[in-house]
Amino acid sequence: MIKGAVERKMLKNKTLKEILENPMIAEIAPDAIRGWDLSKEEFYYWTLQEIADKVGWGNLERGFTKLLEVAARGEYYFSLYSEEECLEVPSRKGTNLVYFPSEDVAADDRPFIFLVPGGGFVNVWNLTEGWPVARIFNELGYHVFILTYQVQVEGAAVKAMDDMARAMEIIESRKEEFHVDPKNYITCGFSAGGYVVCLWNTEKGYRAFNLPKPEACFPIYPVTSYRLMDADEWDEGEDKDEFARAGLGCTMQEACNSCFEIPMHVEGFPPTAIFLAAEDELVDPEHSKRLAVALTNAEIPCKLEIGPTGGHGFADGAGMCMEGWPERAIGWFEAMN
Numbered sequence: 001m002i003k004g005a006v007e008r009k010m011l012k013n014k015t016l017k018e019i020l021e022n023p024m025i026a027e028i029a030p031d032a033i034r035g036w037d038l039s040k041e042e043f044y045y046w047t048l049q050e051i052a053d054k055v056g057w058g059n060l061e062r063g064f065t066k067l068l069e070v071a072a073r074g075e076y077y078f079s080l081y082s083e084e085e086c087l088e089v090p091s092r093k094g095t096n097l098v099y100f101p102s103e104d105v106a107a108d109d110r111p112f113i114f115l116v117p118g119g120g121f122v123n124v125w126n127l128t129e130g131w132p133v134a135r136i137f138n139e140l141g142y143h144v145f146i147l148t149y150q151v152q153v154e155g156a157a158v159k160a161m162d163d164m165a166r167a168m169e170i171i172e173s174r175k176e177e178f179h180v181d182p183k184n185y186i187t188c189g190f191s192a193g194g195y196v197v198c199l200w201n202t203e204k205g206y207r208a209f210n211l212p213k214p215e216a217c218f219p220i221y222p223v224t225s226y227r228l229m230d231a232d233e234w235d236e237g238e239d240k241d242e243f244a245r246a247g248l249g250c251t252m253q254e255a256c257n258s259c260f261e262i263p264m265h266v267e268g269f270p271p272t273a274i275f276l277a278a279e280d281e282l283v284d285p286e287h288s289k290r291l292a293v294a295l296t297n298a299e300i301p302c303k304l305e306i307g308p309t310g311g312h313g314f315a316d317g318a319g320m321c322m323e324g325w326p327e328r329a330i331g332w333f334e335a336m337n
Contacts, residue, residue, distance in 0.1 A: 011061040012049040019048075019064055024071040028098060031148045034124035058318045063131025066100055066138065076100075080166045091153035097145055097167045098126075099178060100134040104141035108179040111186045111215045112143040112171075114164070118191030118221075118313075121156035121247050124148050128315040129190040129220075136316055136326045137188075143180055145171065149196070155249025157260075158204065160196045165209040183212040186333065191283060191312065192247075194222025195262070198291070201269045202259040214270045216333045220325070221276040221312055224262040224287040226255035232284075263294040271301035273332050275317075275325045277310035303332050 011019065016038065020029040038044045043051055052058040070076040080095040101107070115137070117129035124130075126146060134144040149163040150156055172182040189197035198219055199205055206213055223229075226244065230252050234240060240252040248255050259265040272295055274288045285306060295302040305328065307314075307321040317323040 011064050013047055015047050016044050016051065022068065025067055027077045028067070028096070031094060031096070031124060032127040034094065034119070034126070034148055035151050036123050057128050059132040059316055060127065062135045066135040067131050070100060078170050080163055080170070091150040091159065094148065095150055095163055096148045097170055100138055100144040100146065101179070102138040102141055102143050107141050107143050110142055111184045112145060112180045113137045114185050114187045115144055115146045116149070116187070116189035116193035116196050117146070118189070118193040119151060121151050121192050124151060128313070129193070133316050133326065140327065140330050142330070143178065154245055157196055157199055157247045158249055161199065161204050161208070164196070164200055165211060168211055185214055186216045186218065187214045188218040188220065189222065190220045190315070192223060194219035195224065198222060198224055198262045199260070202262070202265045204259055207268060213268065216270050217272045218329050219272065219274050219291070221280055221283055222274065222287060222291070223283055224291045226252060226261055228284060228286055228290065230256055263290040266294045266298050266300060269295060269300050271333070271336060273303040273329045275305050275322060275329065277307040277314060277322060279310055280312045282312035301336060
């Protein structure tokens with residue numbers, strides 16, 4: 001414990017550039033925020049402490065400590081597709097699965113967490129919603145896999161179904177090495193990643209790939225309803241259909257009247273715990289509320305926690321009212337089992 005605290009303190013005094021240029025994590029470093037060249041940003045040259053003070057990302061050192069630890073052990077990073085498959089579909093390049101094992105020996109008998117960071121299908125925020133959150137679940141006694149999926153491509157959410165299925169194949173093929181049961185897992189996703197883990201519960205997800213149903217689902221400030229977005233006020237020049245095609249590969253009308261409209265298609269959901277903040281300025285809290293109502297009406301166990309303050313992207317919730325949500329999610333799940 002003391003050693004870990006010292007390591008985290010040392011990392012706080014290193015710049016983001018210094019850490020990401022460590023050769024041990026060369027494979028995953030470009031995907032700290034997939035689709036974003038961080039070297040062009042001012043904060044890339046700040047220490048983690050400066051980033052915490054100025055931006056509010058306060059737990060980066062926790063994620064980096066674990067990332068460096070697993071990288072030092074050897075295999076932790078697994079490409080989803082072969083070079084040939086990436087040539088066929090260029091957006092597959094760089095997609096990967098990262099394994100964060102828990103030190104708790106009881107983790108082998110628990111479900112693993114399948115973690116999907118957000119980023120609006122433009123980025124994947126491993127830096128804040130991936131590595132630090134995975135570390136917390138590790139400390140709670142759960143092995144974690146973090147998915148970096150296809151973004152900046154038409155139909156990104158649908159392609160993410162392929163990415164999740166491929167990741168599950170990798171987990172199945174190495175289950176003894178990972179010490180997990182591929183049939184026993186919990187999904188957790190943030191924002192656009194929250195939409196991905198919700199879509200996984202529809203006909204587009206695990207059933208389409210003949211894969212097992214998750215034991216639980218934790219959507220964190222998720223997008224769920226294209227009908228809600230369709231009813232929003234759109235600025236002049238904004239194209240609803242273009243927006244829908246980017247995420248789903250279809251028109252807005254098609255999105256609103258198909259399984260892409262998540263609250264209308266919850267029959268395949270497992271018990272679900274949803275976490276968000278009331279002051280979310282990016283994703284209307286109504287997305288979560290509609291999903292919770294639909295799950296309750298379908299008699300599927302559901303927990304909805306709305307923090308009174310705070311906005312979008314709180315990640316692990318450190319320093320605000322949503323702090324401790326991973327512990328509360330796991331506590332809720334374990335109480336049912």
